[in-house]
Amino acid sequence: MLEVKGLTKKFGGLTALNDVNMSVADGAIHGLIGPNGSGKTTLINVISGFCAPTSGSITMAGREISSLTPYAISRLGMVRTFQNINIFPEMTVLQNSLMGNFMHEQPNLGSVIVGSKGYRAQVKRSMELAEEMLNFVGLAEVRNKQAGTMPYGRQRKLEIARALMTRPKLLVLDEPVAGMNEQESDAVADLLLKLQAKRNITIILIEHDMRFVMKLCSLITVLSAGKVIAAGISTEIQNNAEVISVYLGT
Numbered sequence: 001m002l003e004v005k006g007l008t009k010k011f012g013g014l015t016a017l018n019d020v021n022m023s024v025a026d027g028a029i030h031g032l033i034g035p036n037g038s039g040k041t042t043l044i045n046v047i048s049g050f051c052a053p054t055s056g057s058i059t060m061a062g063r064e065i066s067s068l069t070p071y072a073i074s075r076l077g078m079v080r081t082f083q084n085i086n087i088f089p090e091m092t093v094l095q096n097s098l099m100g101n102f103m104h105e106q107p108n109l110g111s112v113i114v115g116s117k118g119y120r121a122q123v124k125r126s127m128e129l130a131e132e133m134l135n136f137v138g139l140a141e142v143r144n145k146q147a148g149t150m151p152y153g154r155q156r157k158l159e160i161a162r163a164l165m166t167r168p169k170l171l172v173l174d175e176p177v178a179g180m181n182e183q184e185s186d187a188v189a190d191l192l193l194k195l196q197a198k199r200n201i202t203i204i205l206i207e208h209d210m211r212f213v214m215k216l217c218s219l220i221t222v223l224s225a226g227k228v229i230a231a232g233i234s235t236e237i238q239n240n241a242e243v244i245s246v247y248l249g250t
């Protein structure tokens with residue numbers, strides 16, 4: 001699904017990513033871990049087009065995407081969430097999820113003239129999709145609730161529902177369970193496993209909660225100071241001396 005080769009990103013004199021390689025298999029939940037400042041966010045910023053690489057290549061489903069805009073990359077099927085909650089708090093749950101579709105659909109003249117047949121068909125399609133996604137994440141019952149008044153765990157689920165509105169092939173999640181209690185994070189874990197199984201979506205997961213990462217990820221890439229120091233299955237990572245010394249042991 002995604003192949004990162006020799007990726008380097010410099011900010012002035014600082015090398016945030018140094019010759020990074022990462023291979024994400026189709027349908028996998030792939031973990032990306034490492035200490036603060038190791039380059040995880042920079043890597044997903046570069047992968048998703050928010051930041052241009054200094055050198056290296058990124059291919060998604062065989063297509064080079066390293067010079068594309070976030071907008072074009074999202075059209076190809078990659079969608080990401082951010083570290084901080086990024087919903088519209090004043091809008092309802094349903095309105096928030098519709099925004100995912102609104103920002104993604106390619107409008108044509110027939111679909112932007114309010115009241116036209118094309119417009120009505122598009123609204124109907126979007127509403128049906130929103131209902132389906134809210135059902136999928138378990139928020140259909142609260143569709144008319146103001147999003148900002150919901151507990152944190154539900155707001156995170158809403159972000160995932162909104163991301164799903166673009167029908168992604170690859171979902172990139174930046175710390176989806178940060179700040180959650182065990183029960184809330186277990187609910188998100190179940191949701192991600194369901195996404196993988198029922199919708200065949202590939203997931204890249206940045207997360208500090210090791211219990212969560214080890215439970216979900218088939219393969220894990222470990223970054224430290226901008227370099228990949230290990231990549232493998234959870235037991236290999238847990239027993240890797242360098243990973244323990246720079247990250248897990250701390």
Ligand code: ADP
Nearest residue numbers: 011014016034035036037038039040041042043
């Ligand atoms: P992580 O997500 O693993 O905590 P980051 O990718 O945020 O790490 O940061 C990696 C390094 O790159 C850090 O030293 C950080 O200060 C630096 N960095 C990140 N973004 C920028 C930027 N826009 N400008 C300058 N330095 C940056």
